Amino acid sequence: MNFVLVHRIPGRARLRSDAPFGMRTAETLADRLDALEGVEGVRVNPRTGSVLLLYNNESVFDRASALLFGAGREQERRVPAPAPARGEKPSLFPFFHYLCLRPLLPVAVNMVSAFSRALPFLRRCLSSLAHGRLDVDALDGAAIAVSLLRRDFSTVGLLTLLLGFGDALERYTQKKSLENLASHLALQADRVWVKRSGAEELIPFGELRESDLVVVRAGSAVPVDGVVEGGTASVNESSMTGEPMGVLRSRGASVYAGTVVEAGEIHVRPTSLGKDTRMQQIVRFIEQSEQMKAGIQGRFEKLADKAVPFTFGLAALVWLCTRSLTRASSVLLVDYSCALRLATPLAILAAMDEGVKHKVMVKGGRFLEALSSVDTVVFDKTGTLTQSRPEVARVIPAEGYDEDFVLRLSACLEEHFPHPVARAVVHGAERRNLRHEEEHTEVEYVVAHGIASQWRGKRVLLGSRHYLSQDEGVDVSSMDAVVEDLSREGYSLLYLALDGRLAGLIAMEDPLRPESAALVEKLRGMGVKHVLMLTGDDVRTASAVAGRLGITEFRAQVLPEDKARVVQELRSEGRVVLMIGDGINDSPALSSADVGVTLRDGSDLAREVADVVLMGGSLRELVTALELGRGAMKRIHFNFLTTMVLNTAFLFGGLSGLLQPGASAVLHNLTTLGVSLNAMRPALPKGE
Structure with a gap:
């Protein structure tokens, strides 16, 4: 596995390996990079072999690059341990085998089975020790090795069963959490209508080719990114742009997967299929964003890992004092990292998923922490x-004019221009049912100032105070008192003048x-x-x-x-x-x-x-985002405290001889399962 630099700008770089790697390697890389002083963010995607690095100076990038290139060579030397397929649902058959079949099998068969199941964990242990790491793999392997030395094959079988099941459960729960999160945004299209040789066919989505014409009718989602080759339709693109109004799409226009045809029919030539569509790029971004580790996750994991050498030292001390391998192995079987490494990212994933359900998309764990x-x-x-769409709030006519006249004439001029203020004036006249005939000559638009035209032989001006007063010499002082009051209330003002005399004001507001x-x-x-x-x-x-x-x-x-x-x-x-x-x-x-x-x-x-x-699209969701961050961090802190207290109790149980190795393993794994299930509970207060 070799890393190459894909792109780099000051403070940000992306590197990619020449081969994908597993979740364990991704976690190790993220931990090591996050531990470097000056690294502000790390995103590791094992599926694509990508590493995104945020840093505060160039020397940090040099150290991180050296670490990655070294990790690549290390990974090539490492012997991979067999494991269940990534995300495969854990099977309960091993438990049935251990509880029901093992007691009936000959001792020799159980010995061979115990050794074969132990080998992957022993390899991990040796790999960690060879690279100078006293981590969880080293701890697990040492506990299994001690049990083998004691010829306690029953405990070896139980340990490998629980550890293997825990690994499979971790992969499965992480995969399901990511799938659940992404499914809220992903487009589900199993079959699509296409036009081939002049006839329409319903085909599986996987058989779709870029040469096909996809037929999309009213009420159907567009399944691909593409260009309209025929037909006309109103397409709701809110999934892409957030704009709820349908937009007209006809020949030559681009459409995107996940948008919906509201009315009409279009024939679309695909330009991107499957993983290359813009919607799927969004889904991949969500999946990758989970790898942007929360600072609290890294801190807790580092704290837990620091306890591993302490556990080894304590086990050695117990053996020296008691000469009991049973007590020593009971100590080795208790570590703090398992629960934290699983529960903390699960809590973050669950909170991100919960946020999407409540229309709040959080792009990574560290942002949840910041929200809290x-x-x-x-x-x-x-x-x-x-x-962000101005409205006419008030119309104040000058002496000799009335409100309807001021608004009607202003709308007559403004209807020729597409900017927001012009539309607001026109809509204001429409709300009052004011009809305005085309009685003016050609309209002259002075950018950032106003409008000038001729109406019934009189010069008409509409615009800012500066335009009328300074540029056109119109005396506007007669309404200064009114202007002062309106300005104090926060209104923006349009001035209308007719034949060099002020005709009135239009007070505009951006409605809250x-x-x-x-x-x-x-x-x-x-x-x-x-x-x-x-x-x-x-x-x-x-x-x-x-x-x-x-x-x-x-x-x-x-x-x-x-x-x-x-x-x-x-x-x-x-x-x-x-x-x-x-x-x-x-x-x-x-x-x-x-x-x-x-x-x-x-x-x-x-x-x-x-x-x-x-x-x-509502500011109320900001409260949801803040409560989501606070709830997630509260859950993580509770899980951390629970993990530390219970595992410490199990540790002292092993020291005192009250807990045998098998009991320590069971209780430790039950704790991991319990905090993991707690991590996946809703983080928002009830009623949200």
């Missing part, structure tokens, strides 16, 4: 606390999300100490919005490039910062935070960069 410690939440205002104020209150109730709002608006507007939401901390007139700096300043103060935003400009701040969160309708870049995606 958040004490500062930073909101971007536009599109996050607000709905209905759940925003309740969310802020809920966050404070959960113990979040600081809630901060960032906005590019002026101080008066920012103050008005913050006041309506109950937010006491805000930063106004913040440029997009300054958002990340604000987040970094907060982190430098020792805060654990969650940043939530939805735009491309929010992406640097999302990356800078301990946890970056975006909504399903955020920009593609924001969804890619964010550590947590609120798939339901």
Whole structure:
């Protein structure tokens, strides 16, 4: 197994081996890399042989590379131990054999069976010792070797049975957890309709070729990424974009697996099949993200591994003092790593799976840990606390005009432009049932300022105060008092002038999300100490919005490039910062935070960069994310304490002679099973 560098940018590198490797090797690599000072994140995917490394300086990358290249050579020398197929469901037949058949078999047969079952564990033990590691493999092998020396073949059989079953159970539960997590996003398509030689056929998905034309009708999911060759349909792409409205797709348009045809029929030429579809890439990302180990997982595993030499030393001391191999082997059979290595990642996987069920996608274990410690939440205002679609709030006519006239004429001009403010004015007129005839001449659009045209021989202007007052010389001072009041309330203003005279104002607002104020209150109730709002608006507007939401901390007139700096300043103060935003400009701040969160309708870049995606599109899911992180960490700490207490009790039972080796093995494995089952329980409070 050799590693090669695939790509590298400052602070991030991906390496890939020339062959896939097992979960045990992946865990070992992740542990060793995570132990290097300066390594900030590790993601190891045994299926693809990929290692993603996040680091803070170049010397760390050099040390990590040396470690990986050395590990590759070490893996080539290592003799692999036979094991059940990855993810194969553990069989109960070995228990039946041990309890019912073994007592009936001749002693010689049981001896040979015990030796053959022990060999894989002895090989692992020798491999660990040869490389200077006193780990769980060394501990298990030593316990089996002592039992063999005592000619206690019954205990050897029980040990290999329990250890083998435990390994199989670990592989199976991890595989099932990952499958369950990915299944919420994966596309299930067993059979598809295709057009071949002018006739339609229903074929198994596995027989689909890139030369086929896939027929997709209303109500069916698109099974492949491809290009429309014929037909027209409205396609719901919310699974990809988060946008709930259907989009028109006709000849030449691209469609993606997992999207749904709402109306019509299209014939799709596949461009990507199976594992290459965009939806399957998302699923693989979810599977790989589990390998982004939580810091707490690494810390607990390191602490447990440090106990292995202590266990060896204690067993040796017991033997020297008592000359009893029975007591010494009872001590060797108790270790702390098994339960923690299984229960901790299972708790993380279960929490990630539970999050998806509640429309919260967490992209890795370390982000769950960060969620549990958040004490500062930073909101971007536009599109996050607000709905990012302006509305007409009020219309204030100047003397001599009325509201309907101001809004009707403004809509008549704005209907020619697609930007959000223009659409809001047009919709405002529609809500009042105001019809506006085309009575103006050609419309001139002045970028970032406003609109100019001719209406019934009079020059009409619509735009900002600066445009009308400074550029066009219109006197707007007659409505300064009204402007002051509206600005204090947080409204943005459009000015309408007719023939050089101010005709009226249109007050625009970004409506707040209905759940925003309740969310802020809920966050404070959960113990979040600081809630901060960032906005590019002026101080008066920012103050008005913050006041309506109950937010006491805000930063106004913040440029997009300054958002990340604000987040970094907060982190430098020792805060654990969650940043939530939805735009491309929010992406640097999302990356800078301990946890970056975006909504399903955020920009593609924001969804890619964010550590947590609120798939339901509601800010209420932020509370779910925080409770999920806290619940998962609470479960992990409880399992850690339970594992340490019970295994310590078993250790002293072996020391005192109260527990025989077989009893120690049974109790130890029951503890592992118990904390693993506890790890998979729901982490969210009941009622969520």
